[in-house]
Amino acid sequence: MIVKKTEQPRRKPTAAKRGRVGSLRSIGVIRSGLKTRKEAPKQGAEGAPEAWLEVRAFAGPALDGLAEGDDIIVLTWLHQARRDVLKVHPRGDKSNPLTGVFATRSPDRPNPVGLHRVTVRQIGKNRLLISPIEAIDGTPVVDIKPVLSGVADF
């Protein structure tokens, strides 16, 4: 039995919390030799390694149609990021002026979703070998999308 304490005023939700729109579910996880944020490059193109993207069993059928050599976009949940940061010194360099996080690729932001353009190197049962990927070991994956056409920098 749970007794609701009506005597206590409920804590007023913060502005950020009031706008909840949905829950992300892990569809997989990154298995990488990178174990900490400190050792990870800031972007994939800055010397990031390859890693396995292990897809959870329920989501395996959603991989059908992907092939080795495909360029894909992986969306991750940057689980070690801070969500209360609105401005940063870009690249963690204090000599760069404070900048809004929406004008940077800082992992610290209201919704820490990571965006990684990678190539599929190998396909196994419910897993993809991808590179280059700067996400650290254990990072949850929330979506995979094909690159639509051409060569993209982002």
Added chain:
Amino acid sequence: MIVKKTEQPRRKPTAAKRGRVGSLRSIGVIRSGLKTRKEAPKQGAEGAPEAWLEVRAFAGPALDGLAEGDDIIVLTWLHQARRDVLKVHPRGDKSNPLTGVFATRSPDRPNPVGLHRVTVRQIGKNRLLISPIEAIDGTPVVDIKPVLSGVADF
């Protein structure tokens, strides 16, 4: 007073629900002349209009550093999408073979996060005029990221 019915067995969570990793909060909303999925083009490059991205007050400071003419990536929460779909006929065309959603850009997918590359046309107080954007009016926005360099198709 809330009485917890311990007599009833709790419903076993589905595999998809067990992997919850985080809640997305709206940082803004799309204000567009497109009112329904039916009238929206499937991709921005397919004739999508411009729209206002209204940013919530708490997130306004995170815009500092963005400028008119910038290419940005907008992540949305496709609130009308289905989350239980793992395979689709691409582009809704039954003559296309069933394909895993991770090999398509279908809005229906386990985590319906929309990815839109757009250009900033105009900047107002806590809002950006952007184009081209196929997201419909009322679509929650969850993140904005700068395009890193060059010209991208995705």
